Amino acid sequence: MTWLDTLADKALDRELPTRQEALAVLASGDDELLDVVAAAFRVRCRFFGRRVKLNYLVNIKSGLCPEDCFYCSQRVGSAADVLKYTWLKTDEVVASAAAGVAGGARRVCLVASGRGPTDRDVDRVCDTVAAVRARHPDVEVCACLGLLTDGQAERLRAAGTTAYNHNLNTSGGHYADICSTHEYADRVSTVTVAKEAGLSPCSGLIAGLGETDEDLVDVAFALRSLEPDSVPVNFLVPFEGTPLAGQWNLTPQRCLRILAMVRFVCPDAEVRLGAGREIHLRTLQPLALHVVSSIFLGDYLTSEGQPGRADLAMIADAGFTVEGAPAAPAAAAPAATAPATPRPDLVHIRRRGPGTSLPANT
Numbered sequence: 127m128t129w130l131d132t133l134a135d136k137a138l139d140r141e142l143p144t145r146q147e148a149l150a151v152l153a154s155g156d157d158e159l160l161d162v163v164a165a166a167f168r169v170r171c172r173f174f175g176r177r178v179k180l181n182y183l184v185n186i187k188s189g190l191c192p193e194d195c196f197y198c199s200q201r202v203g204s205a206a207d208v209l210k211y212t213w214l215k216t217d218e219v220v221a222s223a224a225a226g227v228a229g230g231a232r233r234v235c236l237v238a239s240g241r242g243p244t245d246r247d248v249d250r251v252c253d254t255v256a257a258v259r260a261r262h263p264d265v266e267v268c269a270c271l272g273l274l275t276d277g278q279a280e281r282l283r284a285a286g287t288t289a290y291n292h293n294l295n296t297s298g299g300h301y302a303d304i305c306s307t308h309e310y311a312d313r314v315s316t317v318t319v320a321k322e323a324g325l326s327p328c329s330g331l332i333a334g335l336g337e338t339d340e341d342l343v344d345v346a347f348a349l350r351s352l353e354p355d356s357v358p359v360n361f362l363v364p365f366e367g368t369p370l371a372g373q374w375n376l377t378p379q380r381c382l383r384i385l386a387m388v389r390f391v392c393p394d395a396e397v398r399l400g401a402g403r404e405i406h407l408r409t410l411q412p413l414a415l416h417v418v419s420s421i422f423l424g425d426y427l428t429s430e431g432q433p434g435r436a437d438l439a440m441i442a443d444a445g446f447t448v449e450g451a452p453a454a455p456a457a458a459a460p461a462a463t464a465p466a467t468p469r470p471d472l473v474h475i476r477r478r479g480p481g482t483s484l485p486a487n488t
């Protein structure tokens with residue numbers, strides 16, 4: 127029995143790996159990469175079969191954030207040429223959500239820039255959530271509005287919100303290196319508050335922020351202790367005009383090791399492949415489906431993903447099925463309704479990679 131067999135067996139029993147085991151996954155060599163993916167696949171398969179859940183992002187308020195998260199194109203002082211707008215109207219959100227649902231999304235994620243919502247903002251989002259749920263009663267709605275204050279989580283839950291996303295992003299020890307306007311503890315607190323209000327907790331990380339392997343293991347263990355239902359793993363999109371512009375610290379192989387480590391630490395959580403997958407995993411994206419059980423369909427908040435149709439084709443080609451989709455005959459073409467039209471407000475990143483910087487606008 128290999129060390130990876132042991133690790134997978136522990137994960138199948140929902141047993142936490144040791145720090146040394148988690149670090150060993152990150153330190154493993156390229157010759158072991160497929161063994162790492164295969165071990166993580168055993169765990170993924172046990173808890174999620176071959177299903178891939180699709181999530182669809184709607185940026186309901188964009189840019190002009192007073193916070194200074196160093197990785198974020200919407201931060202205060204950001205020179206990234208992303209679209210800036212205040213709250214979308216409910217009918218605009220409903221129309222956007224409908225495009226994602228038509229493409230196969232089972233969860234719509236309503237994301238707003240900002241430190242956190244006012245009570246009036248929460249009223250507005252509650253109305254929007256209710257409208258989306260009325261049109262798509264079987265679709266989950268996740269809100270991502272920043273730090274929550276007293277009673278806001280309960281009101282979101284009462285309006286029909288399924289989940290709340292608030293990422294820890296990095297370890298507590300590294301947090302001051304990626305943000306100075308709020309603290310790691312603030313983020314932990316909001317995840318806890320959301321969970322206590324009955325919202326499904328969604329919290330994850332961003333890799334590529336200059337963190338060490340120890341930081342990655344720390345944040346994965348911290349996430350496990352919060353017991354999130356879903357764990358998005360994002361890879362830094364190093365926007366020009368942000369302090370982390372030009373930071374290309376990831377390889378496709380490292381991305382797979384990070385995903386596998388998170389899978390072993392959070393074996394039965396919906397590990398979700400997030401932003402940056404196209405530019406960092408590149409042609410290895412399909413391998414990542416053997417580790418994660420969920421992806422975002424199409425575009426991200428301020429950067430372009432691969433077209434939704436390509437996502438569906440990738441899932442089908444890799445032998446996975448979209449959660450909630452009717453069984454399709456083998457080799458059937460992916461649904462033609464997947465969002466495919468590039469949004470002009472997004473920074474286009476598909477052909478970018480190490481050695482290049484992301485333009486402020488293209």
Ligand code: SF4
Nearest residue numbers: 191193195198201239
């Ligand atoms: S709080 Fe959110 S929107 Fe604002 S800078 Fe940080 S990550 Fe970006």
